[in-house]
Amino acid sequence: MTPSAGADGALIVAQSSGDVTRPTFFEIGPVGKAIFYMLAAVAILIFLHGVYERFSRYARGSDDRRERLADLPGRLVDAVTIVGSNRYQFDRDLTAGVMHAFIMWGFLTLLIGTTILGIDMDFYRPLTGESFWVGDFYLAYSFVLDAMGLLFVVGVGMALYKRYWKRSERLWGKHTGLEDDLFVWTLFVLGVGGYLLEGVGIVGRGFPDHETISFVGYFLALAFDAGGLSAGGAQSIYPAVWWLHSLHALAFVAAVPYAKPFHMLSSFANVVARDEDAGARLPGVPADLDATNAESLDDFTWKELLDQDACTKCGRCSSVCPAKASGRPLDPRDVILDLKSYRESLDAGETEEKPIVADGGASVIDSETMESCMSCMACMDACPVEIEHLNSFTRMNRQLTDQGDVDPNVQDVFQDVMQKGNTFGDPQRNRADWADPLEIEPTDAREEDVEYLWYVGDYPSFDERNKKVARSLAKLFEAADVEWGILFDDEKYDGNDVRRIGEEFLYLELAGHHVETFEDCEFEKIVCTDPHSYNTMKNEYPELEFEEFADDPMMPFDYDERWNDDGEIDVFHWTQVVEELVEEGRLGLSGDELDYTVTYHDPCHLGRYNDEYEAPRELVRATGCELHEMPRNRDNSFCCGGGGGGLWMEFDEEPKPSEERLREALEDTDAGESIEKFVVACPMCMTMYEDGRKTGGYEDAIEIVDVAELLVEAVTGNVPDELDEN
Incomplete structure (x- = not known):
């Protein structure tokens, strides 16, 4: 059976002329019925064979290291909820969401309706000698299918408009081809063809009173009648229209596994097997x-x-x-x-x-x-x-x-990390030199118990601009009377980005070194300056199977357990920790210390990676600054360009992501050119935007600051540069 926008497209047992129902195989004789059933069986067999071939190809893929099908009933329920609600289709594009919802729910309703009629015709009636597709059930059924079929046609019409009239840029590309055209036009012809068939049938049956419930088909029947189509004429052309529509529908069913329509199955399967x-x-x-x-x-x-x-x-x-x-x-x-x-x-x-x-x-x-x-x-x-x-x-x-097909600059970074333990190639003994201007000496977490083990990170440790951020954060910890300590030269690069550009074994070395070091320290929580460090220590270190590599002589660690597998050790980004300190009143902020007009950039690894959007914003507001959102914010934030090794490579690009983002801050926010400070919460973002400020010509237009620097100014009344000089 196949979905149809008109109930005549479904196969129903003919009822007596006095019943509130509708005959199917109207003007179609026994030979035609037999031929149709044969063709339907062929179409279904072709469909099933194609689906089998598709999924058997997946079985030839390598094993996935994730438990993709664990708790399958729960996954199915979640997938039905996600797909049924069209939740993701509405994201960022309301029109596309409405379009997809109309098409999907219209198609599914028609498919379900056809299945119900098939059950009535092929099973229920032969067993009972009766049909349930009569009376009130028929009327309700016909109205629902006409209404949902109309939504289906409207949805496909919206798709045609977006693709061909509006010509939405994102729908076209090197892989756009004939199958895309065939898919959308096939759906349109299926929907419209079902209504045309319904209208011709209503004319041919002399406009039964109860068929007014099929309001779309009845409207078309009136139009055909006004155009001169008689009952006899409708009866003569009905078989041709019926066969055209039926063959079209059966061809669509057979083609599903072999072309773009297969996404109706593969997309659902993909949602079922997703890793959140x-x-x-x-x-x-x-x-x-x-x-x-x-x-x-x-x-x-x-x-x-x-x-x-x-x-x-x-x-x-x-x-x-x-x-x-x-x-x-x-x-x-x-x-x-x-x-x-x-x-x-x-x-x-x-x-x-x-x-x-x-x-x-x-x-x-x-x-x-x-x-x-x-x-x-x-x-x-x-x-x-x-x-x-x-x-x-x-x-x-x-x-x-x-x-060995790696960008030379990245290869140099790999060498620096392997030989020196950091991406700058500087001596590890200098790792804590960022703290020299401070009045206090950082606690050595390897020797003393602390509440927070602070993983400072490469850029706050070695980059001059980000050293100011590290010192600002240290001052905040001191002002709030936090017990914190660092690892000094036992802190190495966290490995997040070298992993994402392919150096998995170097990443394992770094992770193994750190978890061994953590095991030798006494602390309650880990706090990270960099969202990249935060992400990998929170999400990836506990996933690593160190025991597989512990006996490898190339791996400089002996650790053979899963680290923090039970989540006993909390890992935080510093904004999450300081937000709690502010809420507890430990920084003495009243909320009106500063009066800058600012905007905030969501770092990818803090926002999209870990769904932390509010802590940095709450801290900015806590200083008294007037915060204006950029149009692309939170999960729609635009990357600074530094992730995935971008910080270490040169690209011929126009404009640079950092330049585009600064333009957006000054031109597209509500405050426009009144924005004084562009606020970040990531050392890599700081580096990229300071560079973009110079290359984009924004040096006199806007200042790049970290959330920690705003907080220090609010708490002390001095900007970080003045504090460093004192």
Whole structure:
């Protein structure tokens, strides 16, 4: 059975002329009925075979290290809720959400209606000799199907408008093709064709009074009658219209697994198998030295292959990608679809195997494309079908690292981290020198018990501009009488970004070193300056299976347990800790100390990665500053450009993400040019925006400050520079 916008498109047993019902196979003889059933069986078999082939291909993918199908009943309920509510389709695009809701619920209602009629015709009536599709049930049924079918046609009409008249940019790309046109026009013709069939049938049956309930079909019947179509004429053309509509519907059913309509199944399956923490916690790698990352498609997990088929080409990921907006050679949609196209061509024998990713070679994906990714997770956040772009991207970055196809600047960073323990290449003995101007000596957490073990991070430790932020935070801790300590030269780089650009084993070394160090210290909580450190220590260190690597002579750690697997140790970003201190009144703020007009930038690793949006804002407001939001804020924030190794690479881009963001702050916020300070809560953001302020010509227009610097000024009455001089 197939969905139809008019009830005549469903197959119903003919009732007596006096019943409140509608005959099906109107003017269709026994031979026609037999032929239809045969064609329907063929269409369903083709459909089932195609679905089987698709899902059997996923089974040939490698195992996924996540428990993707654990608690399957719960996952199914969650997926039905997400898909049924169209929650993600409404995100950032109300029109697209309404359009998709109309199409999906219209289609599903018609499918359910056709199934009900099939049950009545093929099972209930043969068993009981009666039909339940009569009387009040028929009237209610006909009204609902006409109404929902109308929404379906309106929704498809909106899709046609967006695609062809408005020509929405994000719907077009290198993978836009004939199948996209066929899909949307097939749906439109199915919906309109069902109503045309219904209208012709009502005319042919002499306008039964009860058919007024089918208000769309009845309206068309009146139009046909006004146009001169007689009952006899309708009866003569009805079989042709019926067959055209039926064959169209059956062809659609058969084609579902072989073209774009398959996303109706694969997208739902993808939502079922989603990892809610994807991106924030990357999957690890096996300790097997023979294991490969992305030498071939066989290395991709079944979920990553499913991601490729779940893509609907909607372009939401492309429209929010800061790399694409800056002119870098990355379009997240194209990467996913390039992999899919290669897989399908390979399976069909239309192409020979080639490298998945390589530097300047004849590969599926070019290394420059992957280097462009900022790991901001905007693509994943915008995707309505839960595609986990970052997992596939990291897999390919790991392959580039294995092959040595890494940007020279990044390779230098790897060397600095391996030899010196930090991304600056500075001696580790200088790691705590940032604290020299302070009046107090930081506590050595390796020797004394503390409440907060403060992981300072590379940029606050070695970068001159961010050292001021570290000192500001230290002053806040002291003012609030917090017991804190640092690791001095036992603190190394946290590893978050080298992991995202492919250096998994270096990341493991760093993580292993830190968890061993943590085990030797006595503290209650960990607090991080950098959202990147916060993310990896909170979400990824507890996921690492150190025991797999503990016996590896190349790994400089002996730790063989899961660290913080039970979440006993809380890991915080500093804004979360200080917000509590402010609420407790330990910083003595009254809320009117400062009167700057400011805007705030959400760091990707604090916001999208970890859903922390309010703590920094509450701290800004606590100083008395007038906070104005940029149009792109919270989960829609635009990346500074520093993530995913962007801080260490040079790109030919126009404009730079940091320049675009500063322009937005001064031109698109409600306060406009009145914005005095651009507030950040991430050392990498600080570095990128200070650079963007210079290259974009904004040095005299706006000042870049950290939330901690605003707080110190509010608490002491002095700006951080003046404090450092005293």
